Amino acid sequence: MYKYTTSSFTTRLGMRPIVARALYSSSASSPIKRVAVVGGGQMGAGIAQVSATFEHGVTLIDVNAEALERGQKYMAKSLARVAKKKFPAEPNVASDWVEAVLGRVRPTTSLSEGVRSADLVVEAVVENIGVKQKLFGDIAQAAPGHCLLASNTSSLPIGRIAEHLDAEAKARTLGLHFFNPVPQMKLVEVVRAEHTGAQAIESAVAFVESIGKAPAVCKDTPGFIVNRLLLPYMMEAIRLLERGAAEARDIDTAMKLGAGYPMGPFELCDYVGLDTLKFITDGWFKEGDGLRGDKAFAASPKLDELVAAGHLGVKSGRGFYDYSASKKK
Template identity: 70%
Template sequence: MYAAAVTRMPPLMRAAPRVRAFASSAAAQTAVDRVAVIGGGQMGAGIAQVAATHKHDVTLVDVSQEALERGKAYMAKSLGRVAKKKFPDDAQAQGRFVDEVLSRVALSTSPAEAAGSAGLVIEAVVENIKLKQDIFAGLAAAAPEGAILASNTSSLPIAKISEQLSAARKKRFIGLHFFNPVPQMKLVEVVRTDEADQQAVDDAVAFVKGIGKVPAVCKDTPGFIVNRLLLPYMMESIRLLERGVASARDIDAAMKLGAGYPMGPFELCDYVGLDTIKFIVDGWHKEGKGLAGDKQFAPSAKLDELVKNGHLGVKTGRGFYEY
């Protein structure tokens, strides 16, 4: 999610896939200081920022220098907000803090070079499984033996992403699902496949704790923990609306005032992006492990209509509400 949601509901992840530019990711291992983050978008830049803030040397990777500069600018702006809170009356200290953290972040357009000395490599590119598989094929050939390879996917099977890798690489391949905005959101889902060994999971948990986050370990199952619980809630809310049980505004009010939720389901849907929700739900209904054909993830006429008309929520100015 974005910054405004920090005090609200836990975020659903990324938008529907665009096969072009990298998104973000990070790499590091308990005994290794160096982290490689593949993807310089908001997620990747956020992961890189947090790792660098906690004294890791980080290489941020994207397809162009322009994309990398955007990622660096995002980090600088985010770090500036952190610095103002840490040193509210000292502009010089604020500047030193930002410069010190950024000094630990190198920029590169070569994933192989970045991974070559990394103890942990985290991919955080767009939700396109072929793109992710291709990236990891290159990373596996370049990264040191024993390095952890991790995907920041929110909706794709970790085992599927790693299926082309060797058995040895699969033992050190996991999911590290950060939440957006990374600097503020405390949770990281540590996703283990059947092939991952316990040491890899332990090393990942130690890294997560070391950067000030809270790990939640889970199996490689659709949606992991947060999204697996959140999406059925969202979809049932939409179906209540479709059946005419109540208006979107009344359903939101009921969940905020009756269940104590900081954000109602339709406010949350609009904030996440209706295209993102549709992309994940359609994928689960079509081929999600244990979910294919499940009625709770069947297409919604209302959701399909909104997405078709380009009403995707806050980012387009209109979804279930107008903004």
């Protein structure tokens, strides 16, 4: 069992302390002060933004300057929206606040330089086990001995990502699964692999709370908590459609109005990305721990057809729904 502070425990019992932290907390309650984020895409930039908002020193790392520039533009645009709500009648104050937050983020293309003084490194790169294994090996060599090594993966086992690290580095390796869009989504899954030490989990939970998020600790199991429950639901909705039980729009309406979901399953599929959904479920069906051959994750003809046609959801302009008209507006 892992021990938690009284504040951590009471936070889990009710939402009010979490909401209060989201508005007023700073990095003072966390031993983690310096954060390095590897990957300047939307997820990495979002993690960097939130960390900097709560006064952590942040290094954003990517392989080229163009990717870093895109990440910085994403943060600037996102922070401008936050500042407009935070300081609605004080545009100068809002501008200064945005500038101050961005000033805490230092971009670099050098991995070794970016992680050498970090207390926490969060990896947010492509979902490829080989890429992540090599990256974690490089990070472990360059980062300080106390540094936590975290992956933002949503589908790959933390144990496999860390399998080539030595025992000491493995004890500091865990999952920190943020949700998209990071600035708005409150949940972070803190994933404990078999090799992860108790101190690493405790420090990770404190960090998550210090940036205004709500941690949910779980074992290193396929899909962790949210995706393990969501993906069977999404796949079953697709099979309902394939069987002709109802149209996609009617299924979405039923789940939103009948079950209180903010998005229907097909809206959610399109938002996540149909290629991402297929990648994860195919992987679980073929080699997921305890999920191999599970019919819930068997290939869907409709999903395969859409992905093969390049209809990947919102990001491509078409998935189960057509978004091309709204993009032109």
